[in-house]
Amino acid sequence: MVDSGGRFVAIGNCDGSRGTYQVNSVRYQGSCVDTESPSIVKDGYRLCLEIHLVRERCYVIPARGWITGAPRCREAGTVSVVDIVAGATDDSACTRRYQWNKWYSFDHPRVVYCVMRY
Template identity: 55%
Template sequence: MTLPPPQNPPGYPGAAPWQPGVGPPPPPKKSNTPLIIGLIVGVVLLCVIGLCGGGVVYNLVNDDSPAASPSPSQAGRPSPSDRYSPPAEVPTTEAVLPAPASVGDCITVDKTGDFLGLGNCNGTRGTYRVLSVDRAQGTCSDPDGPWITTDGYRLCLELYLVRNYCYILPTDTEFAVAAPKCKAKGTVHIIDIVRGGSNGDKCTNDYKWNHWYRFLHPTVVYCVMRY
């Protein structure tokens, strides 16, 4: 008995094209997806390697440059731009004290001329009136008149006594002061005042007085009861 020749398997040379429903299906076509993915990964790796390589080269170049290689003495020190610079000191000047008195004020002093404070011009406190206040401590308009210095100022003064009050009169070395007690020895009681007078001829006759004193700077005659 003669057997029929075997049929060629699909894909065998000389085999007839496969037809649906006849024999096993042909093998699936190969996909290009793995190849494309591989190419993309390769490109990404090349990019990454290129960037890193560039960074390495940049660092190597900078490390080899003299400016980027600090000397041992400079290692760990901040750059000049990073160092703290304190603000420049602003020069200050000494504050000027206010004047202790104003022109026209009456003041009190002790016998040596030390300033004791402001008084008033009604006789209850004060024996001199301020004619000028000079911060520069220059010469008074009347260089022979009385003056004192206090708090950096020169005060040019005039003797200013008031009727009916008692004083110890000034001398060549001492200033006029209020009498600690009226009618005490060495004190005077002011009875009359003649401004610009030259003697006691114009002293009042309405009240008793026993002595007169003439002062200059300014010129004035005091008619007094001397004790």
């Protein structure tokens, strides 16, 4: 887990209840193979990260900076993930079965998150 400043806070998990990034690779020296991917340094190791958000979980997605888990869902400035479309670049493949009002596109990995923004 990282905080909004990108500092390591704790180890997360894969079900989305803790953490917003997953480790893609670990480097002892140098930069990540994908130089555009986010990374942090912990105990001398560079952890190369990728965004890992989970359906029905709530987050804070700032215009710039690190995505964090929302302390409380459905508060102003939070989003709830409704759909995840791997490989997409726009909202055309987002679900039409459930209501959402905003989408975010990321390149590392390439994915679109369709969300309900509060």
